[in-house]
Amino acid sequence: MGTISRLCLLPLVVSVSLLMTSSVQGGKVLVFPVDGSHWVNMNLLIQTLHDRGHEITVVRTATSWYIKENAPHYHSITITLPEAIVIEDQDFFVTFLMRMIAIQRKGASLIGFLNFYWEMLSTLSKIHQQASLLAVEMFENKTLMQSLRDTHFDVVLLDPGLPAGVVVAHELKLPTIFNVRWVTSGEGHFVVAPSPTSYVPTSGYAASDKMTFVQRVLNLVHYVLNTCIDRFIVCPHYDKLVERYFGSAVNFYHLLQGADIWLMRVDFVLEFPRPTMPNIAYIGGFQCKPSKPLSSELEEFVQSSGEHGFILMSLGTLVKGLPLEITSEIAAAFAQIPQKVIWRHVGERPNNLGNNTLLVKWMPQNDLLGHPKIKAFVAHGGNNGIYESIYHGVPMICIPLLFDQFENVLRLEVRGAAKRVEVTKITQQNFLEAIQEVLHNPSYRTSIKRLSALHRDKPMHPLDTAVYWTEFLMRNKGASHLRTESYKMHWYAYYSVDVICFLFAVLLMLTAVVVGSLRFLCLRLCRRRKPKQA
Structure with missing residues (x-):
């Protein structure tokens, strides 16, 4: 084998060696x-x-x-x-969500809220005890x-x-x-x-x-x-x-x-x-990965959207915890847009459902988010859904429901990639306005595309x-x-409280020594300068 051939094979050999040494x-x-x-x-x-x-x-x-x-x-x-x-x-979480929404919508008294909060802490304690x-x-x-x-x-x-x-x-x-x-x-x-x-x-x-x-x-x-x-x-x-x-x-x-x-x-x-x-x-x-082809039924539905494309909606299993009046307002808003809608929905069928909306109990979320006809993603702000949306560059309309979802959605809002709608204040009108803003304001898609490019730009x-x-x-x-x-470390050592106290004590001692020395010198000087009596 010639020198040039050996040089050409060298990178391959090095790569294989690295892979072999890095595995277990x-x-x-x-x-x-x-x-x-x-x-x-x-x-x-x-x-x-x-x-x-x-x-x-x-x-x-x-x-x-x-x-x-x-x-x-x-x-x-x-x-x-x-x-x-x-x-x-x-x-468990569905019941918890229903109670949270009821408290927020009806406005519980301070005592009622404190009782609920205490019950939540008791449940938390029980979970960890179990x-x-x-x-x-x-x-x-x-x-x-x-x-x-x-x-x-x-x-x-x-x-x-x-x-x-x-x-x-x-x-x-x-x-x-x-x-x-x-x-x-x-x-x-x-x-x-x-x-x-x-x-x-x-x-x-x-x-x-x-x-x-x-x-x-x-x-x-x-x-x-x-x-x-x-x-x-x-x-x-x-x-x-x-x-x-x-x-x-x-x-x-x-x-x-x-x-x-x-x-x-x-x-x-x-x-x-x-x-x-x-x-x-x-x-x-x-968990993010390139999308795969859809089933023939889903692909046919998506293609029927024409130039308008489609919107994806998933609130996970927690959608069962939403009152019918809320899901019906969402359905009524969807019915007024030209886009097709694929909605992962379990529980009672919403009223006002339009012909453009397909309800499914399960869907290949990652594959749908990666489809070229996707226009927006309506979600609750869960960690997995947000990162999949970022990965595929799909702007979001978010309805946070529990726990860290509010914080996740805020981060997307700050970066201009999502529009938030409060679940207890959803109406047909404000939800429709949120959809139209995300669809027609190009800044949302521009922002999410930039996040997607940054997210993918990694060495591994x-x-x-x-x-x-x-x-x-x-x-x-x-x-x-x-x-x-x-x-x-003890907390006082971690925050250097003991060091600060020591240095403060040393400073006080030095100050006392200096002040005492100056006072002593002044007194001696005053005594020397005191005039002698006749």
């Missing part, structure tokens, strides 16, 4: 997921890990309704709890625990929204990797990275990073409230668990903060700039990033060199 042969991953929409994200990641030759074992509860016991890409360990975790009831029993059931099953030890897992992958898996990982002495956006106290950054409330909006408070004085006050109040709820409502259940099995020397919150790698489902295309840490890898939009797809860091942890048996130990 037959790693074993123990997974603790959270049910519901969180499982959609986790399932995609473990499917990809399985395709790369890794052996996946998923810990699930017997009452799980998303996480199946049998699947081709993972083995499962099913734990039977004394009672089902509340959020594993498919109607979730903590997962670890108890596992620890008390000596045969199961010995089997887990004998399997010699390489890493524990978990969703820390319900963090019982953190305690099990500590017992097995395994490195941990979080597939995370939310932890017990809210957004994950607030646990692992510096989060100044002066410009970092806290969980549950929809604000931008450019806050007024009043907004900064409210942001701090929300942060303190979140911290108190976490410390006094959530963590006591896990503190008892840790105390029971590891003694007082182990701190649950330190276990949570001590994860080796955080796979953060965030992209700074959407997120406001903020401090971060070296063990945080950003994988926002990792976010899913590949997630896989890389998971395998990195397997290869290196942890990533302690990327993890700060600051979380183990």
Whole structure:
């Protein structure tokens, strides 16, 4: 083979060598997921890990309704709890939404609101009390625990929204990797990275990073409230668990903060700039992918829209929680536009439904968002839908319903890529106006196209990033060199209160010495200058 031929093959050889050295042969991953929409994200990641030759074992509860016991890409360990975790009831969030809407529309009294808030905190406490029993059931099953030890897992992958898996990982002495956006106290950054409330909006408070004085006050109040709820409502259940099995020397919150790698489902295309840490890898939009061809029925319906195109609408399963009068107002607005509408809808059929609207119980959302005839996306502002919309460059009309959806929608609004409509104030007229504004004002499409270009302009797809860091942890048996130990410091040391007090004390002493010395010198000088009496 000639020199030129060898030189031409050199890049290929180097690339293959890099791929071979960066992979892990037959790693074993123990997974603790959270049910519901969180499982959609986790399932995609473990499917990809399985395709790369890794052996996946998923810990699930017997009452799980998303996480199946049998699947081709993972083995499962099913734990039977004394009672089902509340959020594993498919109607829990629907019922919660219905009550929230009723309170907002009718205007509850202060006592009524406080009663509802107290009930919500009680439910939150119950959820984590039930979730903590997962670890108890596992620890008390000596045969199961010995089997887990004998399997010699390489890493524990978990969703820390319900963090019982953190305690099990500590017992097995395994490195941990979080597939995370939310932890017990809210957004994950607030646990692992510096989060100044002066410009970092806290969980549950929809604000931008450019806050007024009043907004900064409210942001701090929300942060303190979140911290108190976490410390006094959530963590006591896990503190008892840790105390029971590891003694007082182990701190649950330190276990949570001590994860080796955080796979953060965030992209700074959407997120406001903020401090971060070296063990945080950003994988926002990792579920996004190019669209596939539609079924013949859907393609025929979409093509029938002609030059007007079509609008997609999905509020997930929570649409069952919307009163009929609200969905009927939405349907009436859709009936007045020339575009076709594909609406994922479960529950009671809305009134005023136009001939241009197709109701479906399920749809290939990603494939529809990537279709060239798509004009707009009506959604509730969930994380997955927003990133798919950004990926495909589709402007949005958003109807936030619960939790972080309000914050997600605000971020899109600030970037000029979405129009928000409040669910309790929806009328046929204002919803129609929102649709027409997004359709006919080119700034929305221009803004989302720019976000799409930024989101795609990466050296590596976010899913590949997630896989890389998971395998990195397997290869290196942890990533302690990327993890700060600051979380183990006392609060007064972390904020340098002790240093400030020490320096202030030294300053006071020096001031006292100087003042005392000057006073002494002045007194001596005055005595020397005092005239002698005759």
